[in-house]
Amino acid sequence: MSSPKSMxxxxxxxxxxxxxxxxxxxxxxxMASAAESGASVILTPxxxxxxxxPQHERxxxxxxxxxxxxxxxLLASRELxxxxxxxxxxxxxxxDGPHYYxxxxxxxxxxxxxxxxxxSHIPDGPGYEEKFYFRPGxxxxxxxxxxxxxxxxxxxxxxxxxxxxxALTLAGADVLLYPTAIGTEPEEPELNTRxxxxxxxQGHAVSNVIPVAAxxxxxxEDAMRFYGSSFIVDQRGDELASLSEDEEGFRVVTLDLARxxxxxxxxxxxxxxxxxxxxxxxxx
Amino acid sequence: MSSPKSMxxxxxxxxxxxxxxxxxxxxxxxMASAAESGASVILTPxxxxxxxxPQHERxxxxxxxxxxxxxxxLLASRELxxxxxxxxxxxxxxxDGPHYYxxxxxxxxxxxxxxxxxxSHIPDGPGYEEKFYFRPGxxxxxxxxxxxxxxxxxxxxxxxxxxxxxALTLAGADVLLYPTAIGTEPEEPELNTRxxxxxxxQGHAVSNVIPVAAxxxxxxEDAMRFYGSSFIVDQRGDELASLSEDEEGFRVVTLDLARxxxxxxxxxxxxxxxxxxxxxxxxx
Numbered sequence: 001m002s003s004p005k006s007m008x009x010x011x012x013x014x015x016x017x018x019x020x021x022x023x024x025x026x027x028x029x030x031m032a033s034a035a036e037s038g039a040s041v042i043l044t045p046x047x048x049x050x051x052x053x054p055q056h057e058r059x060x061x062x063x064x065x066x067x068x069x070x071x072x073x074l075l076a077s078r079e080l081x082x083x084x085x086x087x088x089x090x091x092x093x094x095x096d097g098p099h100y101y102x103x104x105x106x107x108x109x110x111x112x113x114x115x116x117x118x119x120s121h122i123p124d125g126p127g128y129e130e131k132f133y134f135r136p137g138x139x140x141x142x143x144x145x146x147x148x149x150x151x152x153x154x155x156x157x158x159x160x161x162x163x164x165x166x167a168l169t170l171a172g173a174d175v176l177l178y179p180t181a182i183g184t185e186p187e188e189p190e191l192n193t194r195x196x197x198x199x200x201x202q203g204h205a206v207s208n209v210i211p212v213a214a215x216x217x218x219x220x221e222d223a224m225r226f227y228g229s230s231f232i233v234d235q236r237g238d239e240l241a242s243l244s245e246d247e248e249g250f251r252v253v254t255l256d257l258a259r260x261x262x263x264x265x266x267x268x269x270x271x272x273x274x275x276x277x278x279x280x281x282x283x284x
Numbered sequence: 285m286s287s288p289k290s291m292x293x294x295x296x297x298x299x300x301x302x303x304x305x306x307x308x309x310x311x312x313x314x315m316a317s318a319a320e321s322g323a324s325v326i327l328t329p330x331x332x333x334x335x336x337x338p339q340h341e342r343x344x345x346x347x348x349x350x351x352x353x354x355x356x357x358l359l360a361s362r363e364l365x366x367x368x369x370x371x372x373x374x375x376x377x378x379x380d381g382p383h384y385y386x387x388x389x390x391x392x393x394x395x396x397x398x399x400x401x402x403x404s405h406i407p408d409g410p411g412y413e414e415k416f417y418f419r420p421g422x423x424x425x426x427x428x429x430x431x432x433x434x435x436x437x438x439x440x441x442x443x444x445x446x447x448x449x450x451a452l453t454l455a456g457a458d459v460l461l462y463p464t465a466i467g468t469e470p471e472e473p474e475l476n477t478r479x480x481x482x483x484x485x486q487g488h489a490v491s492n493v494i495p496v497a498a499x500x501x502x503x504x505e506d507a508m509r510f511y512g513s514s515f516i517v518d519q520r521g522d523e524l525a526s527l528s529e530d531e532e533g534f535r536v537v538t539l540d541l542a543r544x545x546x547x548x549x550x551x552x553x554x555x556x557x558x559x560x561x562x563x564x565x566x567x568x
Contacts (some may be wrong), residue, residue: 121556140561160553162446162491165564170564196490199521203487206480207446237483269444272405275566277424278447280454282559282566 005258007149007175010039010086011241012132013230014248015219020049021255024073026246028080030250035084037252040148044274045217045230046156047102049073052221055186057132065095068116070270074105087146089153091179093133094118102134104153104179116145120164126187127224130157141167149174149257151159152210159197160215163281165204170270174257176204180216183226194227194245202237209235209264211255218246221253235260289542291433293495294323294370297505297514297526298532304333308357312364314534318366320537324432329501329514330375330440330463330472335359336501339470349379352400354390357387363406366395371430373437374407375463377417378402388437388463390428399428403439404448410471411508414441425451431440433458433541436494442465443481443498446566448490454554458513458541460488464500467510478511478529486521493519493548495539502530519544 012030016023027048033040047053047070053061068074077090088107102119118137122130141164144151152173159165159178168176176280178201185191197214204213211234220230231242232253241251264270296314296452300307311332318326330478331337333356337345356509375409380388386403402421406414425448428435432556442448443462452460462485469475481498495518502512515526516537525535548554 085336119560120558122555122560125550125552132344136558141564157556160491160551161557162487163557163565166446167562167564170567195522196520199483200485200490202483202486203491205445205487206484207444207487236480238479240455266409268407268409272407272441273419273445273447274404275568277404278451278566280425280451282562283454284559 002258004147004149007255007257008038008040008252009213009232009255010034010037010042010250010252011215011230011232012042012044012250013214013215013218013228013243014046016048016051018051020073023049031086031088032084034250034252035086039252041146041151042086042088043177043213043215044088044091044179045215046093046181046190047093048217052181052217052224052226054130054133055127055222055224057129061133063098064100065093065100067095068092068103068105078107078111081107081109085109087114087148089151089177089179091155098134100133101137101157102130104155106113106151106153108146114146115142116141117153117155119158121157121161123157127185131157141171143168143171143173152176156182160200162204162207165208169208169210173210174260175255176210176212177242178214179201180214181226182216183224186223194229198229198231202233203235205233205235207269209260209267209269211260212233218248235263287541288431288433291539291541292324292536293459293497293516293539294318294321294534294536295497295499295514296326296328296534297499297502297512297515297527299507300329300332300335300501301463302335304357307333308360314382315364315370315372315447316368318534319370323536324370325430325435326370326372327497327499328372328375328463329463329499330465331377332375332501335505336465336508336510338363338414338417339411341413345417346384349377349384351379352376352387352389362395365391365393369393371398371432373435373463375385375439375479383419384417385421386439388439390435390437392430398430400437401426401428401437402441405441405445407441409412411469426456427452427456427457436460438462444484446488446491449492453492453494457494458544459539460494460496462498464498465510466500467508470507479511482513482515486494486517489517489519489521491553493553494545495519495544501522502532517549
């Protein structure tokens, strides 16, 4: 597949709740608007078909998971992508036999499946009890070729790990995409993670000379308020588009992938890396 | 050595030129002022004993290098540290037989040598012709215990590499310190690297939950203008102190190392890393 020179990337941000049908309607409506504005690739929030259930540890929530081949949210998303002619990573609660994963499925322009990534880094803390639900992903970091560019996919907590961003760029990604669910800390009301959250990903953008996007939800759900602030930055970490802390909507920008590739070569980071000195990063 | 709860960290920023004696006088004067303001650890710019000679590829510049045990800048710096009772990483052009390195020597409060680090990542481009001069460092990434905390040391170009910051934090650093020489791009006047430069290190701060400092030079030297902007950020990437693009001076702040250690534990990044998935980072 030849390397496209540019990509029209869209991000979607909205409030979500317990009613799956209403969530899909809302997200799909915004995806359609982004596609109308020319987006070829559309990024949506993490686990958008429901409330952010890992806020609590409840056995009943495991019933939200489905095998991928019969996952209602995936089936609906495939129809939508085919109708809009867009590529979209869809975030899902996956059941695979006795295992449960926080999974991203990349859907292609004909509604076909382009691949699967299972979230590698699983958080655990007040309001983010993901270790109760999700087995740490076993897919490894994966980059997917599409007609619009090579997509490096991570999920939420992955966005804090420089190793993930580096591995995806080493594997040939043109852009890094992170579906997200993040907001207030129910037991630490004074801790606002919004700025550090952006800085970590701006750092990935600079260190890997690669555009980065994150799509988050907004609104209150029980004890949490999700702070939106979805954004797209270019390969220097400069903001190309963003949404506010409570806005619902979408943004579409053109990423100059050829320019980013050229700058990535000229900066020389990948020329000057010293893999033989990085052994401690892979020690168990 | 027990882990101190806080560190008084100073950074020094100034213009430098071709006269070594004048440079040492200027830097030492600012170090003394920082010590008077209570700094126990003082960070100064990269290769502060001369102009930034790697701007050009000139054989005559190799005469600036000396073996460490007779390096005039190191001898003078040891006297100063003993007099002030401070710890300081001193950036030097080192000659070791036929090899030349961009080396950092950590000097202790009695003027003793606490250890040596040789810059691992060597840049090469218009205005930054370091590959002409410096052999890539063979010391590996090193953390040095001091009475004031554990110092993770990198040099300039190292500051763009997340692997270096991660390796230093994994090795027990309390703070990351980067002597720096960076400014305009002589052949790309429209490229301002200042913001990406800061973002890369703010990213390291957040991803490793560790305070980070960089000390740069200011002023014009031939075709280049060095943009200063030296800074100290805390473990969330929030700025604690900084200098402007042309200011000469120093800043001293108190780093709450105990608080940073506690936050580093609570964020869970080091609990949730997946070293078994990071193999591609160490591939030759």
